[in-house]
Amino acid sequence: MTSVVVKIDSFSLSTPANIEQISKRIVEEKKRGRNIIVVVSSEELLEEPYRKFAYALSKQPSKRELDVLQSIGSQATSALLAIAIQQRGFKAVSLTGWQAGIETVEVNQKVRIEQIKIESIINYISKGDIPIVAGSQGFDYKNNKISILGMGGSDTTAVAIAAAIEAECVEILTNSEGIYTAEPSIVPRAKKLKQISYDELLELTHLGSKIVHPRAVEMAKKYDMPIIVRSSTSDIPGTLIKGEVEMEKNLIVRGVAYEAEIIRLTVGYEKYEHALLANIFTTLADHQIDVDIIVQSVIDGVKPTVSFSIDKEDFADAIKVLESNKSTLGFSFADFEVGLAKVSIVGSGMVSNPGVAARMFNRLCKENIPVKMVSTSEIKVSVVVPQEDMVRAANALHDEFNLVEEYV
């Protein structure tokens, strides 16, 4: 019998009525005759009282114990969903991460799934039980501790279990009906995608990461595990994420993404020999400052400069770091521009369609939107534009690349 791993987000499990509704959905899936393994997200509302307690006791509670407290959220949710499913006359069992056999290791302070001992899950599904696994948690046997996978942990748990038991696919039930060509709140004509490839979704960072975490998408890509994103409250078809996407409508671009509140920093050097780029970005990385687009212009006879974009919240830190390391970094001046935004077009069709970037710049030019920085990859072109033009740029590009067609 084929198996499906169904991941439920915390939004869909936050009240008894929601849990009820999800249990109905799971039971319907089960009735279709496939093995169902459920992974639930952690419910922040349930964890919150413990966190408050912890911070009342210590300004810096230890990570180990915060993880124990955090594991409680999905542990509770898994038990509650099991109860709701049992109430419908079906067999279900909640499993903590370690009961589900999820073993983790810590590498560079990041928790990774090392292996999944699938015996427990296999044993339950072979008896017709529905295992409800607490997501985002595992056990670190080396350090004898409950571990928390961190950002995107529940999605990752679902994909990892699916890969380990060789499931047919992962279904992510969420409060969105699927992946859209753009954020509907800023691009009103945004349409839901029928399919998208792992790589495209990874490039649509801000568009997609709210729904499926990039970490899980990367793992799904590695194991070629299809992911279906669909609404937790309705039965309408969602978006299928997989390796090869049929280009039925020959779409070059599959999505438009944006990111507001970008700041451009520019650093200038007196001489070319001073411009040791590695130094500046190593220093920024050491201070946990995330740099996105980097543009360097080396023109003969002109003093070298390097520009890079950062998030608004890192701005003050970045300035401080640059100032205090000015002499070792060797630059002569630093400049910045605030009030910018990034708009990107993403699509694997770009690889075989030259001129996509040019078409993008042309359209933006026609709209009188100045382009401040450009960055390109195989399947993505990003431009930095004034923040005030962001929504107009996203909508114009969405039209330009025909993303308004029905359910592409």
Next chain:
Amino acid sequence: MTSVVVKIDSFSLSTPANIEQISKRIVEEKKRGRNIIVVVSSEELLEEPYRKFAYALSKQPSKRELDVLQSIGSQATSALLAIAIQQRGFKAVSLTGWQAGIETVEVNQKVRIEQIKIESIINYISKGDIPIVAGSQGFDYKNNKISILGMGGSDTTAVAIAAAIEAECVEILTNSEGIYTAEPSIVPRAKKLKQISYDELLELTHLGSKIVHPRAVEMAKKYDMPIIVRSSTSDIPGTLIKGEVEMEKNLIVRGVAYEAEIIRLTVGYEKYEHALLANIFTTLADHQIDVDIIVQSVIDGVKPTVSFSIDKEDFADAIKVLESNKSTLGFSFADFEVGLAKVSIVGSGMVSNPGVAARMFNRLCKENIPVKMVSTSEIKVSVVVPQEDMVRAANALHDEFNLVEEYV
């Protein structure tokens, strides 16, 4: 190095300020140079929201999942106490029941500790860490589930760990300063006991069970593990519970216990042949009705009767059971008396001191308190008296047996 298992009740861990205070206490104990293993009780306040959720989803949530939800309380408390101890610069780690190696089995729907794999605890204490074990929980490997020990589970966890690691003693930190000769709220002259034997404490049910659960006392008796009961908020000496108690003041009686809201049921038979006592008590037991004192009078030429005492809350059920089984049980009439109470004197000195019961009856007679039923054991005499006389009886007996002396 000697080890001590310190058990903290939930009352002492219900607020950040309480946890703070307890962490200070633990650290002081640690500084005295012994290994400390802490066992924390489950905090009902922290579990309550989950229970409500569960009962919103199902009128009868499964025991398995309710246990998962219940395990969360002490899991959270153990992490929070670990954080508070770390804040004081000491090493501490929270451990769930299964992390602490507590393996349970289920026998007749009751959860029992089967064994404790002590490697984990030993490993932590050998490194100078203070393990904080979530009490009242373990793991049932046969059924792959988190198990809850039930009533008195945290006390039992503490004694079981102490026995397994061969600790010096168990210290129970609670909101009482020790075990008293009587409940101070009804016997104002009640005094704290310096020592009491396991058996005496077991007989002082209602007096002692609020502080140390009989199940844990029985286990302590089996392994001859001393238990010290003391206040969680002050340093004053508490009560030592152990096997042999020095009778330094030659006290025959060591405590007076009472139990209010007792009902006496009397069942009469036409003929002696009908009075199959086993039947009636088996039937009552089958319906979970707890019978305490049983008095049977067989007098030649008189119709046989049997009287027994039950708790008020079982009254309606008992009547129903007796009525519906009247024909099979063979009795001809049933009668009852409400508004009664039980008062007991307990002391291992009774064994070698005949006449203790007589002295008790004499004193009650002098006080004009009628005795409705009597029951005796090696170290305990119980009488059933009118509820209105209970407090007076307890105080009179407390005086009669010289329990008013300082710290006996």
